[in-house]
Amino acid sequence: MGLKLSRWRATRELRVGQRDSGGPERLLDGSVVLTRLEAAVNWARKYSFFLYPFVTACCGMEFMSVAGPRYDVDRFGAALPRFSPRQADLLMVVGTISHKQAPILVKVYNQMAEPKWVLAFGVCAVSGGFYDNYSVVQGIDTLIPVDVYVPGCPPRPEMVLDGLLQLQQKVKEERWSDWPRGQAPVSRC
Amino acid sequence: MDESVTLKKLAQKFPDAVVGTHRYRGDDTAIVTKEKIRDICLFLRDDPDLLYNFMMDLTVVDYLGREPRFEVVYHLYSLAHNRRVRLKALVSESDLTIDSVVPVWIAADWFEREAYDMYGVIFQGHPNLRRILLYEGFEGHPLRKDYPLKKRQPLIGPVN
Amino acid sequence: MAEIAKDLHTEHMVINMGPSHPVTHGTVKFLVTLEGETIVDLDVEIGYLHRGFEKMCENSTWQQVMPYTDRLNYVSPLINNTGYALAVEKLLGIDVPERCKYLRVIACELSRLADHLTNVAAAGLELGAFTAFLYFVEARELVWDLIESLCGARVTVNYVRIGGLKNDLPERFEEKVRDVFREVRRLWKDVDKLLTKNRIFIDRMRGVGAISAEEAIAYGFTGPCLRACGVPYDVRKAQPYLVYDRMDFEVPIGETGDNFDKYLVRMEEMQQSMRIVEQALAQMPDGPINVRMPQVRMEPKEKIYTRIDSLIYHFKTVIEGIKPPPGEVYQAVEGGNGELGFYLVSDGSGKPVKCRVRPPCFALTAAMPRLVKGRLLADIVPTFDMINMIGGECDR
Numbered sequence: 001m002g003l004k005l006s007r008w009r010a011t012r013e014l015r016v017g018q019r020d021s022g023g024p025e026r027l028l029d030g031s032v033v034l035t036r037l038e039a040a041v042n043w044a045r046k047y048s049f050f051l052y053p054f055v056t057a058c059c060g061m062e063f064m065s066v067a068g069p070r071y072d073v074d075r076f077g078a079a080l081p082r083f084s085p086r087q088a089d090l091l092m093v094v095g096t097i098s099h100k101q102a103p104i105l106v107k108v109y110n111q112m113a114e115p116k117w118v119l120a121f122g123v124c125a126v127s128g129g130f131y132d133n134y135s136v137v138q139g140i141d142t143l144i145p146v147d148v149y150v151p152g153c154p155p156r157p158e159m160v161l162d163g164l165l166q167l168q169q170k171v172k173e174e175r176w177s178d179w180p181r182g183q184a185p186v187s188r189c
Numbered sequence: 190m191d192e193s194v195t196l197k198k199l200a201q202k203f204p205d206a207v208v209g210t211h212r213y214r215g216d217d218t219a220i221v222t223k224e225k226i227r228d229i230c231l232f233l234r235d236d237p238d239l240l241y242n243f244m245m246d247l248t249v250v251d252y253l254g255r256e257p258r259f260e261v262v263y264h265l266y267s268l269a270h271n272r273r274v275r276l277k278a279l280v281s282e283s284d285l286t287i288d289s290v291v292p293v294w295i296a297a298d299w300f301e302r303e304a305y306d307m308y309g310v311i312f313q314g315h316p317n318l319r320r321i322l323l324y325e326g327f328e329g330h331p332l333r334k335d336y337p338l339k340k341r342q343p344l345i346g347p348v349n
Numbered sequence: 350m351a352e353i354a355k356d357l358h359t360e361h362m363v364i365n366m367g368p369s370h371p372v373t374h375g376t377v378k379f380l381v382t383l384e385g386e387t388i389v390d391l392d393v394e395i396g397y398l399h400r401g402f403e404k405m406c407e408n409s410t411w412q413q414v415m416p417y418t419d420r421l422n423y424v425s426p427l428i429n430n431t432g433y434a435l436a437v438e439k440l441l442g443i444d445v446p447e448r449c450k451y452l453r454v455i456a457c458e459l460s461r462l463a464d465h466l467t468n469v470a471a472a473g474l475e476l477g478a479f480t481a482f483l484y485f486v487e488a489r490e491l492v493w494d495l496i497e498s499l500c501g502a503r504v505t506v507n508y509v510r511i512g513g514l515k516n517d518l519p520e521r522f523e524e525k526v527r528d529v530f531r532e533v534r535r536l537w538k539d540v541d542k543l544l545t546k547n548r549i550f551i552d553r554m555r556g557v558g559a560i561s562a563e564e565a566i567a568y569g570f571t572g573p574c575l576r577a578c579g580v581p582y583d584v585r586k587a588q589p590y591l592v593y594d595r596m597d598f599e600v601p602i603g604e605t606g607d608n609f610d611k612y613l614v615r616m617e618e619m620q621q622s623m624r625i626v627e628q629a630l631a632q633m634p635d636g637p638i639n640v641r642m643p644q645v646r647m648e649p650k651e652k653i654y655t656r657i658d659s660l661i662y663h664f665k666t667v668i669e670g671i672k673p674p675p676g677e678v679y680q681a682v683e684g685g686n687g688e689l690g691f692y693l694v695s696d697g698s699g700k701p702v703k704c705r706v707r708p709p710c711f712a713l714t715a716a717m718p719r720l721v722k723g724r725l726l727a728d729i730v731p732t733f734d735m736i737n738m739i740g741g742e743c744d745r
Binding site: 213214215216218242243244245246248250251252262264266268271273275294295296298299300303307320321322323324331332334336338 | 395396399401403404405407408439440442566567568569571580582587588676677678679681688690692694702703705707711712714715744745
Binding site for chain 1: 368369370371374376396397398399400401404405416419420423424467470471482483486487489490493503504505740741744
């Protein structure tokens with residue numbers, strides 16, 4: 001048990017703010033890990049994303065690849081798509097959002113429980129892409145807050161994985177004071 | 190000439206309704222007045238020499254500044270004779286109605302709804318003529334030439 | 350039982366399925382009226398992916414339309430590219446070199462292979478056969494590797510040009526094709542074993558979504574869904590374009606038009622596509638891949654940098670667009686889902702007056718109520734999968 005824990009500790013994940021592991025941990029002979037609650041919760045969150053794939057268009061093809069065996073998003077702890085917004089904490093907006101689709105996106109976002117993050121997958125979700133016309137939303141950030149933007153038309157799976165790692169980094173660095181409490185739902189459409 | 194059988198028969202059968210026929214790059218085209226469109230379509234479908242059993246496509250073209258302004262374009266295909274024909278019915282802006290061909294080919298249902306949605310042409314006798322690609326509450330018909338490309342609609346607020 | 354039911358107060362239940370639902374591919378809404386689990390009525394609402402394709406085309410030059418065609422049927426973009434290029438070439442009245450035709454055939458068939466792989470993979474996934482999904486997504490990755498080595502992109506390729514192609518075959522392409530096809534055939538066999546004789550799969554597919562040939566024609570069915578009804582209509586055979594008349598391939602047909610037949614037709618078409626690619630690679634002559642018409646197809650970069658006439662043509666075609674003569678054409682190709690037609694109207698300027706696509710799955714999706722009415726709610730899933738509705742193509 002002691003060995004297992006000390007190896008775990010060696011990942012440095014849980015040692016935020018504890019460069020000198022002398023102190024109480026040594027006194028307790030390596031059988032406990034001390035960390036800040038914030039860091040522990042963030043560590044747990046960043047490796048257990050439950051995605052809601054809001055797949056609408058071409059990017060869905062690359063999303064299939066990301067989920068498929070070659071790129072395997074499972075390696076990053078974000079494997080299980082949840083098709084209920086109540087169970088998901090990462091909204092992946094994959095593809096073009098048209099005006100007709102926009103109210104649905106906002107509704108799905110509002111139904112998700114906190115904490116929640118949004119990843120804009122593909123240039124249409126980021127900015128509307130080359131569809132600057134009467135029917136396409138010019139970037140989902142006009143509707144809902146976005147955490148990570150992954151451009152590309154569609155982005156390669158490597159890029160999506162990179163975006164996911166960026167998001168993990170962001171989650172890891174979240175502060176207690178940043179955690180949302182009872183935010184009002186978005187009502188921009 | 191074998192290819193023009195359709196146009197010949199059509200011109201014989203409906204001398205008043207067929208305004209003109211031509212052949213361009215191998216495509217047969219007949220321009221017709223809109224009044225008899227359903228009879229023409231029935232004839233094209235049922236005549237044993239023609240048997241246009243597929244309604245492949247239906248769309249509208251907007252020639253802004255010309256009278257009549259709109260053309261409803263039908264693309265038909267005959268499986269038995271492996272032949273295609275294009276029908277163009279003229280619709281003027283002052284009277285945007287034309288008979289629906291849903292009784293002839295059920296496939297026309299959605300295509301006519303789309304044409305109505307995009308151009309505002311009203312298909313009389315259509316069982317369920319409402320918007321299909323855009324939402325209820327959308328104002329105007331976006332594929333008309335005088336509809337601005339980037340005009341925003343009120344559904345999702347001023348930001349977009 | 351009937352006695353009890355008589356006294357109970359029952360009414361139909363109306364539920365929304367979609368638009369954000371794993372089975373509806375994100376872009377369609379079914380308004381289902383249910384009596385118990387039986388579908389009494391179904392209303393299909395599309396348009397959630399309407400991106401204004403035609404309006405964008407009318408505001409672009411003829412060449413700029415090409416990237417938009419990629420995103421119509423994003424499962425088989427190369428066929429869309431080819432269809433549009435053929436239509437514009439018909440309007441211009443030009444013919445592309447032999448090698449270009451063969452290359453386009455190869456590109457189209459690779460794309461069709463990827464399309465059917467995706468379709469069967471997704472259908473398997475949605476019926477619970479996750480292994481089949483993993484196998485075919487891997488096979489698709491392999492085909493995409495080929496497409497990537499050919500075009501430089503995986504999904505939205507933008508490979509075909511009006512009057513030619515972006516580039517010739519990469520080095521050692523035949524070898525790569527041989528390796529990839531060996532692997533794809535192996536995975537195909539695995540999935541065939543997993544699905545074709547799988548009791549659960551057959552129970553979900555067999556007899557569901559059946560339609561007679563006459564009705565299918567009246568609804569405007571084309572492609573695998575029509576062939577599953579026993580009508581051997583394939584644009585590649587009926588009105589051969591490119592060099593399909595020189596290829597030896599079969600058009601698989603089904604009998605009942607149910608979902609299982611559609612699945613079998615697609616599985617067989619994958620084999621035929623691979624055959625066509627192999628034949629095309631064997632028959633392909635050497636030679637140029639672009640027409641030598643600088644007012645249509647850009648000359649090589651070296652010439653543009655060194656010769657004034659090439660530079661002028663380059664400038665004119667880029668700024669003003671190529672200018673087909675006034676007129677209109679309709680060109681059909683066999684897309685992944687059926688007849689993909691392009692109807693173009695030109696007034697002699699650099700931009701199309703009208704660039705209309707005949708979307709095959711538009712007509713198929715319109716028949717959804719006919720296919721599932723009176724069946725169970727769960728039958729929507731395999732039926733809709735086998736229709737293979739692609740939002741970009743259906744809604745444009």
